[in-house]
Amino acid sequence: MSELGNRLKESRNKSGLSLKEVYEKTGITDSRLSKIERGQIDCTPDDLKRLAHLYNIQIIPLYELAGYLTKEDIVEYQFVFQGVSSLDEEEMQHIQSQIDFLNKKRKVD
Template identity: 55%
Template sequence: MSSLGTYLKEMRNKCHLSLKDVQEQCGVTDSKLSKLERGKGKILSPQELKKLAHLYGIGIVPLYIMAGYLDESDLLAYQLVFDNAGLLNEEERQSVQTQINLLTKGRLVSKNDF
């Protein structure tokens, strides 16, 4: 957890935000964030981490991994499927999504199937 706190403090400082700025802009209290940044507080909720990620302009997945909400192994299947997907433009991504939708049509399970 201390690595998460250290990372969040680095990102907050990089954005030139005070603890009060963060509280005003995303609702995470300054005392809660300060304790986490010093390695003494409780872990933030996934929703709070998402707000911080958006405010700091950083990815949510690394925060969820550092917080213990995700394991890197949870992402392995997705990483293999989407390897180099970042090199595609929007039109290419939509084309790939259309192909995936066609290949998986009828395979999705609804809650009523259980």
């Protein structure tokens, strides 16, 4: 079993979902998901996105496990996002509005 498959199966089990329930919510067939969890077939980026959303887990680590991203691909962004997981929704929205303001200001100047 692959590390990605293990992570997905563990997340599905923690969510209390059967293979059939995942199919009903994502459209990913139970046989396909079972093969993904056992490491027999690759998981597409789109499927990973749907599963991450359903399981309420972060997508970037899944993309790394699947080989779609490497640590080098995201190095420049890591500094910006340090500590972001400790922010609540209101704080993240405030920061996003500041980023939007700065980007808008640059386009005008």
